[in-house]
Amino acid sequence: MDSDTVPTTRAPAELVALRHDRLRRTAPAVQHEVNNALMVLSSNLELLGRHAVEGAPRRQLDRALEAMRRLEATVRGYLDAARREAEDPAAVAPDAAVRQALPLLRVVLGNRFAVDLEGPEKGLPAVQLDRGRLDLALLCLVRDAAGRMAHGARILVRAEDRGTEVALALDLPEGAAPEGDAARMLAEAAEVTGGRFARLPAGIVLSWPRAG
Structure with a gap:
């Protein structure tokens, strides 16, 4: 093949990687544009609120x-995940990582289900955590679970300080136990940075040693 010839097609895996990379690089610009639009929307709604009378006008404004708040949380959650590298190790508190992902997880689950986070008010200590893998693992978990759980089921993520370790204990309703890619990704999210993955009778636990 001539050195100046450009291939007309790419292998599917290469095309997927290129597509994801370009979309990831576009996410900050999209976030900036969304933030500007929401700022305008918020300020105008606040101005309207100063003149809204009680009753139907006030309820409509509320x-x-x-x-608007739901839209902001959803878009921010999606773009935070989209702009993240596939591998993104950093020192971060696991509950903070989950809290940031919650809006996106709730969108994936839909209105028939719930996912919530509980933990100490002061938050967990930081650990070495791969945010890219954890985000993907949780997305895989809830997407699979949404097709198998009973209507109204709830996934609860409990953030726990266990002394030398910190943990995310996931209470999973019937049908939500991770399988296949979801199980592998959850195990990797813990183990790739020195943590542990364990199954329980009614859920799973991801735990990591404290950073430093």
Whole structure:
């Protein structure tokens, strides 16, 4: 093949990687544009709120403000995940990582289910954690679970300080136990940075040694 010839097609795996990389690099610009639009929307709704009378006008305005807050949380959660490298190791508190991902996880689950985070008010100590792997693992878990759980089921993530370790204990309803890619990704999310993955009768635990 001539050295100046450009291939007309790419291998599927290369195309997927290139697509994801370009979309990831676009995420910060999208976030900036969304932030600007939401700022304008928020300021105008606040101005309207100064003149809204009680009753139907106030209720409509409150619903609009709540919808804006949900939109902001959802878009921020999606773009935070989209802009992250596939491998993103850093010192971070596991509960903070989950809290940032919650809006996106809730969108994936839909209105029929719930996912919540509980933990100490002061938060967990930092650990060496691969955020890219953890985000992907949790997305795989909830997407699979949404197709198998009973209506109204709830996934609870409990953040726990266990002394030399910190942990995320996931209470999983029937049908939500991770299988296949989800199970492998959850194990990798813990083990690649020196943590542990364990199955329990009604859930799983990811734990890591404290950073430093």
